[in-house]
Amino acid sequence: MKYYPQLNIQTAYNFQESLITVDDYLAFAVKHHFPYAFYADCGVMYGAAEFYDKFSAAGIKPVIGLTYEDNLHDQKVTFNLYAKNHQGYKNLCYLASELQISNLDLGAFFKFACTYFDNNLVYVVSFEKNDDVQLLEELLVRIDETNLFFGINHPLVDDFQTKNNVVANKRIAYLNSDDAKVYCTLLAIKENKTITQIGATSELHYPSYEVDVERLNQMNLEKIVAMVDFDLFVQPQNHLIEFKTPNNIPQSQFLRQVSLDSLVSYLRIYKVAKTDHQKYYDRLDSELKIIEEMGFANYFLIVRDYVWFAKSRQIMVGPGRGSAAGSLVAFLLRITTVDPLKYNLVFERFLNPERKTMPDIDLDFQDDRREEVIEYLVEKYGTYHVASIITYQTIGAKSALRDVIRAFDKPVEFANKLTRLIPFQFQSDLQGAIAHSKALKIYAEDNPEIFTTALRLIGLPRQTGTHAAGIILCQDDLRDVLPVRTGYDGIVQTQFDMNYLEGLGLIKMDLLGLRNLTTLQEIKENVVRSEGVNLNFDKLDLNDQKVYQLLQSGKTSGIFQLESPGMTKLLMQMRPTKIDDISATSALFRPGPSSMIPEYLKRRESKKKLNSYIIDPSLTNILASTYGIILYQEQVLQVLQAVSGFSLGKADLVRRAMSKKNANYMAIVKPEFISQALNNGYSQSKATEIWTWIADFASYGFNKSHSIAYSYISYWLAWLKTYYPEQFYVSLFNASVGNSPKVAAYIKEIDGYGIDFKGPSIRNVNQKYVAYNKMILAPLTIIKGIGPEFLRKLQELWKTNKTIFDDFCLLIANLIDKGMSKSLFEALIWAGAFDFYRFDRFLLVENIDLLYNFALSNQNKVTIDPLTIPELTTIKESEKKLLAQKELEYLGFYLGNNPFTTKRKEYSSYNVLTLAQIKEQHQKGFVIASVDAIRTKRDKNNHLMAFLDLSDDSGTLKATMFSSQYEKQADYLHPGVVILVKVVVQEYNNQLGAIVENIGEYLN
16 A cells, blocks of 8 residues: 555554654655655654664654644644744754743643744644634744644645645554554553553554545645755764853863863872873873864863862862873863873873864762752853763563563563563563573463564653763753753753764763762771871872782672672782782683683793783883783784884774774774885784784784773772771772672671671661771661651650660660651561660560550650569570571571571581582582472473572572482472582573582571
């Protein structure tokens, strides 16, 4: 069937109201040879830039618009507004922004919209009932009649003859009539109904009109298209905000002045050898020239300003991120902390004069105060000059299947059963999940409509999100450049995603939140409070061998980048003694270069001369530090320059081509490399060998600037762990609230530092873990059931009358109106919060009714009659096993009554591991674990096998027990039993599990 362009296509960016993605629409338009196409989503312009970009690239003229529906004069009126030119596009941006930001009711919005109604737009107006003469008169006061068209849902030939400028304007929400039920399902999902409850829906498929109607319709649509003449992405101007310099000094001059002043201070304060001074001045001059030529002085000054703000407010800023750490200018402006000359870092890897792209200084800020930096930018530059960047969250395989099953009115258990069969790697690929799982394939064959419908929904945008780091700073009002909306925390947000911002002249600046910086700042503040020492990380000795001894010993928990088992193992093999070693470890521990680890370690330990490992002696200075192996991208650039004389800018272009396997570019540049290498004294065979060798390593090379900068964070944390372990671990405990296995692991670790862990006490009213006199004190809030409100009232009581806390009976009488229910009282008892008063926990629990009634009758008293204090009696002895269970129940971990520790000592001859250890090491061995749950099924031979959920004090593990083992043990194995069991850890579907080899003993 032949189809023609139509108005009022509603895309999937009207969330859950359309099945048509921009790509679907484009494929349809290409298939039917559309010369032009219309876009006008209702109330938003989320897809406008994507539509314009993709359709114009396909040679189809894009017409951008916005649909807006209103209730005016007792009827629904639909406006489809299309931009004729760039001013018309701006008008649409303001309207789309207002629709998303303001809370104007529809009538009030029409008055606002009228201020943007002019001859830069084309208007298609559709009335639900009859033409509204008054509204048309209001419009025609502002616009020429030639810009006004009348939309009719199902026009007849007569409609075109009785009125000028009539166009078909049926709403289109899916392309094929066969998709009607899928569309109905989509609506059911949106409205949280079943498809039966939704009932029949309007036919919203792409229409095909009778020949004469379509001919007249196309004539009028072509009138609209003829009026449209602008390019959304034509040579955009740079909209970056303008930094105001003192006395309006030219930005380049001010940048040079500030950088030179900073360099003079740096060389003097850090006593840099005078023989190296000229290197610094030459490097600075070279960088400044490139920055000035590329017009980026303004960019550097803006970044310097918000970094200065953060540091002035004691907001921790990272030492650098990405290739920006290779810039001496960034270092001298205190944007970064790494001296690039000290580590032989390359500026052109960051800003390449031979590749005209926007600079990209990504920075890390402590994650709990990042928003303050953004608020500063909004306050400084204005609401409509700062924006976060929108993202779109799409429907995944699990949610599609779950939603469709619910819409089809099937049981939730059925949805749970199916979605459990979809592994993580198939989150967006239901077809792949089906091919991967026999069970899922059977379900798909038995329920074809459910699966077919789910497949149609996967990938459709479901809601908006916020880019984790990106911020836009715009000199012009953002609404002159693109539509915006209200984002997180009330900050304006772009309606276009990051892929289309640079094409509009907008520069994305990444301000990332990094948890480890928050940890560093927290430890620093703790050290000030407890020791009176104000640390300056920039002034730490980076060659302190005590710190490296800690890393060599594998004590890496809590240390950024280095705490995973694999990284810790490699670090111990590397035996680091300097920052470069930490950097090399993180550069090696990646999928590509990890294959080079054995050779790297072998060369590092070898007594052979370095030259025996280096491909050519002329490259010794570049490759000696990594034992002849190209570990970093910067080395690729330096080798290319040394051998062929390429500029570093050109060398970076070659490196990029190699890493992306760009055969065409490499074929062009290779002869040039060989020719220039010959001129520089290399033989044909050696030049060819070096080229091939570089090409092999180029895709593996890591960004050294980034690696060195992040190694600083690792070192700072290791230094703090070495010299201030109490404060270090306090921060780790505070970061691990709710993560019981980590808390349990840290409790074991601190014992090695001579630090005691004290459980929660009613006399400790701190909100967080605190360090005191070689002890770490846990807060009450780690007890299940204790909330911040109870703690707040407890703190008020502590401030008002601390002496109440000296007497148990007086205290509980004063806790009733602070929110202490009987269940909360019991939780406090079992967690040991009243241990200070030297009562046995069992005694208190046995007498809890007596004590609670006593507290009720003596509420808020400041003195208690001793004769009224109840006498406590007990008939039970304390049971360590029950005490351990209650600690686990209320705290999530064991304190002084850990049964697993006891049992592991008892069975030490088996070399028993914790579950965490055996998972980390991926090995076979004995563990002592509790069986939390058992699920059985028949294997292919109709024998019973079992799936066990195991746990101990370090974590959990899922284990499979084959029938040969399970049928022997079935009578003894049940939930709650503790077993000594030999398991083999395996990885399946990216998840660790285990096979039970045999059960050695039942321990309870």
